[in-house]
Amino acid sequence: MIIITLVNNSFKKLVLGFILPLFLMGCSLTGEEIARLDINKLSTKNNFIFKEATLDLKKGDEITFWSDMDMEYKGTVSLRFRLKIFKNGVEVSQIDIDPTKKNITIGEVKTALMDKTNWSFTGKNHELKIEEDATYAFKAVLISSKHPSLKINKAELIIKK
Numbered sequence: 691m692i693i694i695t696l697v698n699n700s701f702k703k704l705v706l707g708f709i710l711p712l713f714l715m716g717c718s719l720t721g722e723e724i725a726r727l728d729i730n731k732l733s734t735k736n737n738f739i740f741k742e743a744t745l746d747l748k749k750g751d752e753i754t755f756w757s758d759m760d761m762e763y764k765g766t767v768s769l770r771f772r773l774k775i776f777k778n779g780v781e782v783s784q785i786d787i788d789p790t791k792k793n794i795t796i797g798e799v800k801t802a803l804m805d806k807t808n809w810s811f812t813g814k815n816h817e818l819k820i821e822e823d824a825t826y827a828f829k830a831v832l833i834s835s836k837h838p839s840l841k842i843n844k845a846e847l848i849i850k851k
Contacts, residue, residue: 720794720814721754721850725828729771729845733831742829743849751820753851757789760810760844767807769834771847775818776827787815787847810844 725743733739747753757771769790775783792813800809820826832845 720756720796723848724753724851725849726758727828727830727847727849729830729832729847730842731832731845732840732842733833738831740829740831741847742827744825744827745849746824747820747826748823749820751851753818753820753849754814755785755787755816755818756812756814756848756850757787757792758812758844758846758848759789760842762806762808762839762841762843763837764806764839765837767834767837767840769832769845771830771832771845773828773830773847776829777822777824779825779827785816789813789815789845791815806839812848 725745727741727743729739729741731739755771755773761767761769769788771787771789773785773787774781775785790813792811792815794814796812798809798811798813800807800811802808828847828849830847832842834840
């Protein structure tokens, strides 16, 4: 009994003293999620699947765009989120974000066997500094070159602050 108590107390100290601060620090490095656009399907010429989030942002806010992906395909594939940004109802910018081009990656699993690839990840793709207090709308679609073997299991654009 005494040994178990010592192990439990040591484990609690380890978690509280070392692991918990690392977890909290990791959250601050990746930012706080403020919106998620659950697109999850490819848009086609005849069927655009727009998802939208509206946020009140302040001058100096720094937001980041992350992709949360899970997909399968044969060969190679080219994907992009087309993101339109509106300020107080007026379109001010359009950004194409390649979800596979990321500068921070979390939980990536990629397997390629006999020309078939299964790939899932969460990755930071783009940063934006807000220039003016306003209500911003972010509208996005997922587009790809014609690729019959591409299967999108998950394709979400995350906005963090």
